Amino acid sequence: MSATVIDGKAFAATVREKVAAHVARLKADHGVTPGLAVVLVGEDPASQVYVRSKGKMTVEVGMNSYEHKLDVDTSEADLLALIDRLNGDPDVHGILVQLPLPGHLDEDLVINAIDPAKDVDGFHISNVGLLGTGQKSMVPCTPLGCLMMLRAHHGDLSGMDAVVIGRSKIVGKPMAQLLLGDSCTVTIAHSRTKDLPQVVRRADIVVAAVGRPQMVPGDWIKPGATVIDVGINRIDAPEKGAGKTRLVGDVDYDSCAAIAGAITPVPGGVGPMTIACLLANTVTACCRANGLAEPEGLTV
Numbered sequence: 059m060s061a062t063v064i065d066g067k068a069f070a071a072t073v074r075e076k077v078a079a080h081v082a083r084l085k086a087d088h089g090v091t092p093g094l095a096v097v098l099v100g101e102d103p104a105s106q107v108y109v110r111s112k113g114k115m116t117v118e119v120g121m122n123s124y125e126h127k128l129d130v131d132t133s134e135a136d137l138l139a140l141i142d143r144l145n146g147d148p149d150v151h152g153i154l155v156q157l158p159l160p161g162h163l164d165e166d167l168v169i170n171a172i173d174p175a176k177d178v179d180g181f182h183i184s185n186v187g188l189l190g191t192g193q194k195s196m197v198p199c200t201p202l203g204c205l206m207m208l209r210a211h212h213g214d215l216s217g218m219d220a221v222v223i224g225r226s227k228i229v230g231k232p233m234a235q236l237l238l239g240d241s242c243t244v245t246i247a248h249s250r251t252k253d254l255p256q257v258v259r260r261a262d263i264v265v266a267a268v269g270r271p272q273m274v275p276g277d278w279i280k281p282g283a284t285v286i287d288v289g290i291n292r293i294d295a296p297e298k299g300a301g302k303t304r305l306v307g308d309v310d311y312d313s314c315a316a317i318a319g320a321i322t323p324v325p326g327g328v329g330p331m332t333i334a335c336l337l338a339n340t341v342t343a344c345c346r347a348n349g350l351a352e353p354e355g356l357t358v
């Protein structure tokens with residue numbers, strides 16, 4: 059058997075089209091243009107790539123993009139002052155602070171300083187609490203993108219066995235909450251899980267968010283299961299030439315694709331959906347801020 063490839067890149071393009079259509083309506087009918095502010099502290103090359111591509115796609119869907127690049131040694135007080143200014147700026151509907159932050163900055167303090175209504179990452183403690191209690195919130199982009207793909211592939215997820223590998227606050231935990239919200243039977247695995255292969259073998263849905271290149275082999279996968287690979291790992295690729303690298307996920311794609319029913323590739327899977335969902339969350343935040351109807355199908 060060979061798995062259906064869930065094309066996140068194509069799916070993300072359709073999400074961005076819906077976002078763009080809604081942005082056009084907001085402008086034409088209400089004179090409002092959604093705005094997304096992205097804050098990057100330091101010069102991590104990978105983060106710079108993501109921030110650039112977020113900014114480009116923000117503009118492509120017709121929204122305003124505000125990029126704030128701060129020195130790696132920016133003080134916490136200066137960063138908090140910027141967040142305060144963005145919180146008070148009526149043209150800014152979404153604020154994203156790129157993680158991880160340099161070590162001298164308290165990540166929780168900084169994230170919780172963002173106005174929860176503008177927290178398009180969904181990392182503020184108040185959004186985490188709302189999601190955990192099944193209330194309307196800003197939903198973290200990566201898990202939201204994964205859920206959209208799962209719903210599109212399966213329809214109803216109710217009663218399915220889902221295993222999430224990883225319990226981070228940005229992927230694993232909110233992913234588990236969303237799957238539970240869709241009535242899956244959810245197991246969260248992590249580095250202390252006993253007999254991970256056996257746990258994963260139970261799953262109809264496997265979401266891998268570990269940060270270990272190609273960790274999940276095909277023989278852990280139940281035949282026909284759906285595999286969502288969140289991992290983004292850069293590894294050496296000597297076959298492409300000396301010093302070359304390539305991106306791989308947290309699952310071993312070839313062996314998993316041979317046994318799974320459906321699988322997301324890396325690149326071209328979860329990553330593009332994350333950015334599309336960030337744009338979707340910004341439109342949602344803009345609509346809520348202006349008391350306007352929210353776009354259909356862009357959030358849970």
Ligand SMILES: NC(=O)C1=CN([C@@H]2O[C@H](COP(=O)(O)OP(=O)(O)OC[C@H]3O[C@@H](n4cnc5c(N)ncnc54)[C@H](OP(=O)(O)O)[C@@H]3O)[C@@H](O)[C@H]2O)C=CC1
Nearest residue numbers: 200224225226229248249267268269288289290328329332
């Ligand atoms: N595609 C996208 O848009 C995004 C991709 N990513 C990628 O997703 C991956 C995960 O990111 P993130 O959640 O931030 O990572 P974290 O490092 O925050 O969390 C990793 C999780 O994996 C668990 N883990 C580590 N080793 C093992 C193991 N051997 N067996 C089982 N579990 C293990 C850890 O367990 P413990 O808690 O016990 O330490 C932890 O809960 C990374 O590759 C990252 O680059 C992240 C965000 C967005």
Ligand SMILES: Nc1nc(=O)c2c([nH]1)NC[C@@H]1CN(c3ccc(C(=O)N[C@@H](CCC(=O)O)C(=O)O)cc3)C=[N+]21
Nearest residue numbers: 108154155156157158179290325326327329330332333
């Ligand atoms: N506050 C915050 N929010 C985030 O959402 C956030 C963050 N910090 N820090 C870093 C991680 C990582 N992340 C990715 C987004 C898109 C791709 C993506 O589009 N990847 C492409 C490939 C890109 C490439 O070629 O490098 C793909 O998978 O096809 C990857 C990773 C968001 N993150």
